[in-house]
Amino acid sequence: MAVSYRLRVDPIACDGHGACAELLPEVITLDDWGFPIIRSGPVERRLLRLARRAVSSCPKLALQLERVER
Amino acid sequence: MLADAGVLGSRPALPVDSRPGAPDDGPDALPRLLDDLQREGRLDGGRVSLPSHRQRYPAPPRPGRRREELIRRIELAGLRGRGGAEFPTGAKLRAVGRGWRRPVVIVNGTESEPVSHKDALLLARHPHLVLDGALLAAAAVGAPDVVVAVKGGLAPAVQAAMSERRDETDVRFRLVVPPERFVAGEETALIHLLNGGPGVPTFKRRRPVEAGVEGRPTLVDNAETMAHLAQILRFGPSWFRRVGTDEQPGTLLLTVSGGVRHPGVYEVEFGEALAGILERAGAVPNMAAVLLGGYFGSFLHPSEVARARVTSSSLEGVGAAIGCGAVVVLPEGVCGLAESARVLRWMAGQSAGQCGPCANGLPAIARASGELCRSGDGAMLHLLERWAGQIEGRGACRLPDGAVRFVRSALRVFADHVPLHQAGRCQGISGLLPIPEQRATGRQAPARRAAGSGNRPGPTEGLGAWR
Numbered sequence: 435m436a437v438s439y440r441l442r443v444d445p446i447a448c449d450g451h452g453a454c455a456e457l458l459p460e461v462i463t464l465d466d467w468g469f470p471i472i473r474s475g476p477v478e479r480r481l482l483r484l485a486r487r488a489v490s491s492c493p494k495l496a497l498q499l500e501r502v503e504r
Numbered sequence: 505m506l507a508d509a510g511v512l513g514s515r516p517a518l519p520v521d522s523r524p525g526a527p528d529d530g531p532d533a534l535p536r537l538l539d540d541l542q543r544e545g546r547l548d549g550g551r552v553s554l555p556s557h558r559q560r561y562p563a564p565p566r567p568g569r570r571r572e573e574l575i576r577r578i579e580l581a582g583l584r585g586r587g588g589a590e591f592p593t594g595a596k597l598r599a600v601g602r603g604w605r606r607p608v609v610i611v612n613g614t615e616s617e618p619v620s621h622k623d624a625l626l627l628a629r630h631p632h633l634v635l636d637g638a639l640l641a642a643a644a645v646g647a648p649d650v651v652v653a654v655k656g657g658l659a660p661a662v663q664a665a666m667s668e669r670r671d672e673t674d675v676r677f678r679l680v681v682p683p684e685r686f687v688a689g690e691e692t693a694l695i696h697l698l699n700g701g702p703g704v705p706t707f708k709r710r711r712p713v714e715a716g717v718e719g720r721p722t723l724v725d726n727a728e729t730m731a732h733l734a735q736i737l738r739f740g741p742s743w744f745r746r747v748g749t750d751e752q753p754g755t756l757l758l759t760v761s762g763g764v765r766h767p768g769v770y771e772v773e774f775g776e777a778l779a780g781i782l783e784r785a786g787a788v789p790n791m792a793a794v795l796l797g798g799y800f801g802s803f804l805h806p807s808e809v810a811r812a813r814v815t816s817s818s819l820e821g822v823g824a825a826i827g828c829g830a831v832v833v834l835p836e837g838v839c840g841l842a843e844s845a846r847v848l849r850w851m852a853g854q855s856a857g858q859c860g861p862c863a864n865g866l867p868a869i870a871r872a873s874g875e876l877c878r879s880g881d882g883a884m885l886h887l888l889e890r891w892a893g894q895i896e897g898r899g900a901c902r903l904p905d906g907a908v909r910f911v912r913s914a915l916r917v918f919a920d921h922v923p924l925h926q927a928g929r930c931q932g933i934s935g936l937l938p939i940p941e942q943r944a945t946g947r948q949a950p951a952r953r954a955a956g957s958g959n960r961p962g963p964t965e966g967l968g969a970w971r
Binding site for chain 2: 444445446
């Protein structure tokens with residue numbers, strides 16, 4: 435059983451602060467209005483620590499790191 | 505008629521109509537849902553009374569009895585939702601019935617799509633078929649509560665029908681009239697409203713079938729779906745599968761309007777040629793396009809209409825889907841770009857304003873489509889494609905996805921019309937598609953969310969300029 439992690443944003447809670455995109459540009463870019471677009475697929479292992487920092491950096495707690503078991 | 509094993513493929517051969525003495529006297533051909541309405545002459549007014557309805561359909565059983573059998577028959581019938589998402593109804597019933605808390609059943613009769621009227625027809629003229637379906641669904645999942653959500657205009661008729669049958673059942677009926685917004689009919693918005701909040705969508709980890717109203721497993725099904733459910737459990741899954749296709753058995757209701765001599769609700773079977781249906785409706789011979797699935801759907805070019813069948817596989821090829829079954833014929837002489845701009849402006853105003861991509865992206869797309877119509881500026885095409893790609897799938901509900909599908913289809917079908925607008929020579933008229941008035945609701949949705957604002961947005965004046 436393989437475990438992977440995916441980033442997901444709650445679009446209602448998200449206010450477009452953008453801290454997440456600054457911390458993790460490899461996975462998160464901003465649309466034309468400053469809201470995060472998350473690259474689909476699991477987060478690479480080498481980026482997981484940054485991903486967790488991005489999650490805790492969100493002032494609205496809108497970013498979530500989900501554990502996916504396959 | 506195919507033998508059960510052949511129709512059902514590799515499923516174990518179950519005697520699907522095995523109740524001793526079960527009469528298989530379902531309507532031989534079409535119509536099915538509209539059969540009683542037609543025979544009683546109620547298509548244009550009045551409704552099928554409870555006593556008349558009970559002559560053909562027995563009262564549904566109490567919740568909790570024979571649950572597995574009920575669910576199994578719906579699975580075998582292959583019924584899929586008729587609200588637009590086409591989710592397998594049997595699977596949904598099974599998921600809802602799995603929980604340990606007593607579920608809630610919601611009949612979604614809100615029909616927010618402006619060009620769809622099939623649910624309104626059923627609820628006004630044959631409410632007891634829909635309510636039977638709801639009670640059967642409640643029996644299948646063990647729900648003691650049924651909520652019926654409708655627009656205000658239908659409330660008296662549905663309330664009357666609900667009162668008529670109170671003696672028949674212990675199930676608690678409740679009627680709810682959500683606010684008149686497009687998104688208020690969305691599944692999570694209905695649940696949000698019933699939980700005491702505003703009628704706007706939510707974004708929760710747990711899906712409604714697991715936890716919805718009061719945290720209980722919640723079944724939300726379209727009114728037409730409930731009506732089919734009632735017929736399947738009355739006449740059997742094999743009967744249901746006699747028409748339609750293997751992947752999409754049965755019939756569905758289409759609302760046909762626009763450039764047709766006989767607008768109205770038509771019951772058709774899956775697999776029928778769209779062109780034939782339009783001919784029956786008296787469509788004008790020269791069409792600019794056909795809008796399929798309502799404003800949440802997409803345009804078809806006349807050449808595509810000629811080849812299209814009412815099946816998901818046929819329509820997928822041209823980026824379309826049946827959706828709620830609303831079909832609007834745009835006659836030649838109507839400007840598709842202008843009509844699209846009007847619809848997009850309305851959709852932007854319908855955003856709940858909760859999600860940045862939608863609250864910002866929809867107005868931007870609406871403005872760009874208006875500018876495209878005014879000037880034919882090629883830069884607008886680029887912007888529309890860019891923004892469509894950016895907002896797709898990024899809202900809490902599917903409103904942005906609907907707008908994306910709609911605008912992409914408009915760009916595809918009306919692409920060769922753009923040069924006319926560049927030259928300022930478009931002679932087309934607009935105003936055919938009905939756009940509901942955008943009235944201010946009691947609770948104002950926030951205006952477009954400025955990124956990084958971090959504070960509560962203000963009222964909707966920012967959207968006022970182009971309502």
